[in-house]
Amino acid sequence: MAVKVKSRKILQMVTAYPLGKSVFDLQKEMGLPSIINLSEIENVFGCSPYVKNHLTQQLDHLFTYPDGSARLLTAKLAEFLNVKSDRLFIGNGSDEIIRLLLRAFLNAGDEAVMAEITFPRYKTNVTIEGGRPVLVPLIEGKHDLDGMLLSITEKTKLIFVCNPNNPxxxxxEKKKLDDFISKVPEHILVVLDEAYYEYVMNDEYLQSVPYLKKYSNLVILRTFSKVYGLAGLRIGYGLMDPFIAEELNKVKEVFNVNQLAQAAAISALDDQEFRVECVERNEEGKRFLENELTKMGYTFFPTHANFMMIHTGQPGDVVRNELLKNGILVKSGSALGYPDAIRVTISSMQDNHYFIKCLKNIESGNGGIS
Structure with missing residues (x-):
C-alpha cells in the first residue's frame, strides 16, 4: 500500500546524514579480524577512569528522571570556566544546541552564513528550519572571514565559525577573529563552534570566553565528545548571554541530557591530568604523521585538532577502500568537499605507524600488508 501522508516540503531539500555501514558489518563483510576506526574523530584514548568509577555509582538511580536543568554540572562548569551559571546551557551534544539556536532565532526565509566546507549540520538544520544557508568558500582550508562579512544581508540572523574547522x-588567527566579531552587527548571532578547543596548542588561537562580556550576540559551543572521550553519551555545552540561554530553555526538551551523561561530564572535569595526557599523546601522533607524510610527498592542511585532512593525489574513495582492506577505516574526502583527500583521526602511536605502513604499501602498488 502506497504511503499517502506527506512530509514537510522542505524535507525534499534534505538528505539523511550518511552514517554508512557499522564497523561490525564492515568487519564481517570483509572477513577482517578487526578494524581500526580512524573515520569518526573520536578520542581513541577513551575517557577518564574517574568517569567509569562514577557511572557505576549512578546505576541504582536509573529509574529517576535526570535533572532537566543540569544544576550540578552547570555549577561545576561555571567554576571551571570562571563564568556565571546563567551564561551556560547544557545540551545533548553541541549538535542539539545548534538545532535549538536555529529553532529559537531563525525564521523561515532568514539567512545563516557559514563556510562552504565545514560541519554539515549547520547547513542541514538551517534548511530544515526553512532558512537559507549562505556558503562562503574556504581559503586554503581556512574560513574567509572577510568574505563572510560581505555575505551579510538584512536577512542574516546567524554566522557559524567552526574553529578549529571540521574537516x-x-x-x-586571533587578530582576524577579533576584528571579525567586532564588525558583525549586534543583532546577528556569531556562533563559534569550538568542539576541538582543548587540542589547540597555538598562541594564535583566540581565547573567546572573555569576549562574552563585551558581545551579547556571541555564542561559544564546546563538547565532552572529543578530548574528554564521552561521544557515546552525547553531552556538550554553550556559553552565551543569559537572554539567549533562556530562549533555548523555551525550545529544548525538558529532560534533554540524560543522567549518566551529566554524571560523566562532572567526573571528566575532575580529571584534568587525563585531558592533558590525551592532548600530549595527540601532539606526539600529529608530529609523527606530519613528518612521515611530508617525507612521502603528501600535503595536508595544518591541523590543530585530533584529525588530519590529507591530500592523496588520487580519489579519496580509492585510498579509503585500499586502507579498509588492511583493516583501517578512514573518511573519504569525497563526502567532505575534498574528493582527492582522506580525513584521518590521529590515533595511538601503534595505529599511526600501521596507518603509514599501509599507505606506503598502497603508494608502492603492493596494496596489502604481508
Whole structure:
C-alpha cells in the first residue's frame, strides 16, 4: 500500500546524514579480524577512569528522571570556566544546541552564513528550519572571514565559525577573529563552534570566553565528545548571554541530557591530568604523521585538532577502500568537499605507524600488508 501522508516540503531539500555501514558489518563483510576506526574523530584514548568509577555509582538511580536543568554540572562548569551559571546551557551534544539556536532565532526565509566546507549540520538544520544557508568558500582550508562579512544581508540572523574547522583542522588567527566579531552587527548571532578547543596548542588561537562580556550576540559551543572521550553519551555545552540561554530553555526538551551523561561530564572535569595526557599523546601522533607524510610527498592542511585532512593525489574513495582492506577505516574526502583527500583521526602511536605502513604499501602498488 502506497504511503499517502506527506512530509514537510522542505524535507525534499534534505538528505539523511550518511552514517554508512557499522564497523561490525564492515568487519564481517570483509572477513577482517578487526578494524581500526580512524573515520569518526573520536578520542581513541577513551575517557577518564574517574568517569567509569562514577557511572557505576549512578546505576541504582536509573529509574529517576535526570535533572532537566543540569544544576550540578552547570555549577561545576561555571567554576571551571570562571563564568556565571546563567551564561551556560547544557545540551545533548553541541549538535542539539545548534538545532535549538536555529529553532529559537531563525525564521523561515532568514539567512545563516557559514563556510562552504565545514560541519554539515549547520547547513542541514538551517534548511530544515526553512532558512537559507549562505556558503562562503574556504581559503586554503581556512574560513574567509572577510568574505563572510560581505555575505551579510538584512536577512542574516546567524554566522557559524567552526574553529578549529571540521574537516580541515585549521584555525583562524586571533587578530582576524577579533576584528571579525567586532564588525558583525549586534543583532546577528556569531556562533563559534569550538568542539576541538582543548587540542589547540597555538598562541594564535583566540581565547573567546572573555569576549562574552563585551558581545551579547556571541555564542561559544564546546563538547565532552572529543578530548574528554564521552561521544557515546552525547553531552556538550554553550556559553552565551543569559537572554539567549533562556530562549533555548523555551525550545529544548525538558529532560534533554540524560543522567549518566551529566554524571560523566562532572567526573571528566575532575580529571584534568587525563585531558592533558590525551592532548600530549595527540601532539606526539600529529608530529609523527606530519613528518612521515611530508617525507612521502603528501600535503595536508595544518591541523590543530585530533584529525588530519590529507591530500592523496588520487580519489579519496580509492585510498579509503585500499586502507579498509588492511583493516583501517578512514573518511573519504569525497563526502567532505575534498574528493582527492582522506580525513584521518590521529590515533595511538601503534595505529599511526600501521596507518603509514599501509599507505606506503598502497603508494608502492603492493596494496596489502604481508
Amino acid at each position: 580541515t583542522g585549521t584555525i583562524v
